[in-house]
Amino acid sequence: MRKLLNTLYITHQEAYLSLDGENIVMLLDGKEAARLPLSNIESVVCMNYPGCSPALMGKCAEERIGLCFISPGGRFLARVTGQVKGNVFLRKQQMETFSDPERQTELIQNLITAKLKNTRNLLMRSRRDYPQTDTGGKLSRCIDLLEENQKKLLQEKEPEALRGIEGQSAKAYFDVFDSLFTQQKEDFSLSGRTKRPPLDLTNAMLSFLYTICTNDIASALECVGLDPYIGLFHTLRPGRASLACDIMEEFRALVERLVLTMVNLKIVQKSDFDKQVSGAVWLNDDGRKKVITAWQNKKNECVKHPFTKEKAPIGLFPYVQANLLAKYIRGEIETYPNLVWG
The missing domain is CATH 1.20.120.920 (CRISPR-associated endonuclease Cas1, C-terminal domain)
Structure with missing residues (x-):
């Protein structure tokens, strides 16, 4: 059973997320504002307009890290999922x-x-x-x-x-x-x-x-x-x-x-x-x-x-x-x- 406690919430509406090796990187105006190891993250909830890089979305799908996009008002937009591996x-x-x-x-x-x-x-x-x-x-x-x-x-x-x-x-x-x-x-x-x-x-x-x-x-x-x-x-x-x-x-x-x-x-x-x-x-x-x-x-x-x-x-x-x-x-x-x- 995996823990559902390490959720990363991106609330800055102008943030852009990218992948650097095994790290998730948040960029503001093209400059790095924060980074975290993907190994510490269970899921990511994005409320930002620029979104994420395709490389990061692919990595999250591969590692089965939940990646969800919702509007700033809380309306569900989309979830990124990888290949179905369930029973x-x-x-x-x-x-x-x-x-x-x-x-x-x-x-x-x-x-x-x-x-x-x-x-x-x-x-x-x-x-x-x-x-x-x-x-x-x-x-x-x-x-x-x-x-x-x-x-x-x-x-x-x-x-x-x-x-x-x-x-x-x-x-x-x-x-x-x-x-x-x-x-x-x-x-x-x-x-x-x-x-x-x-x-x-x-x-x-x-x-x-x-x-x-x-x-x-x-x-x-x-x-x-x-x-x-x-x-x-x-x-x-x-x-x-x-x-x-x-x-x-x-x-x-x-x-x-x-x-x-x-x-x-x-x-x-x-x-x-x-x-x-x-x-x-x-x-x-x-x-x-x-x-x-x-x-x-x-x-x-x-x-x-x-x-x-x-x-x-x-x-x-x-x-x-x-x-x-x-x-x-x-x-x-x-x-x-x-x-x-x-």
Whole structure:
């Protein structure tokens, strides 16, 4: 198992990356600004416009170093991957499993159940720690709805009906999400989820972190031999890592809790964002650095995994879930153990 902790983030929009021997070199205005040995790097996330040299992209593909390009606003653009070296038999089993209606339904129910449990746990924790957030009983009503929808999931068999329950739950959740802010409430108000592009500060942070976390999950899936583009809950779409998006449902509450912490502790503020003429809101350079630092610190936290019962850095949890999914597909375990955060 390879560590997912040594991620290099390129936040300077005018930086250009090149290869020098076994080193990655960052150039600014044609001059070397920094260099690092590739042996110390697990993955590279680029938010720079000039991009990377073909030699560096080829080297990263050869060494299986993840290389992902996202826009400064956090929108996924592309991933560089090399020759597929995963287990072809596992990928064949993956397609067969995801094509089986009964097993597909079981997995979708499993993933959505984890998402609703994690969401409900987040709301219950906020209500317990900050009773004032439950003004008029909004949080309590949402908590009850999520509990009821968990029961409905077990009664439905059609994927579209399951997606409908998930959609209703997500809307109810984001309708109350901004009441969880105890500081900077005016600046970080949220009227609903907006994605492409994000139209407020909160959505900008959520989209940015969702993209980074999904990329980590896609890399983990590839490393255990699964195809991250063949999913089951998210429909197939060219260029979208659908399976990574599926597993991301288990990690969303982790991202959302981090966003709440950064806002309520005033780690990020309104000055860390830029509003575009189009109305889109992006994290600026300082804001991205703050969010990335907080995310890396979160990944380094050691907690007990609910299934393995072993302590591990949160940054390795995508690997754990990818391995468990592979074991389920191979028939080594009867049920995929979803990830529920305490």
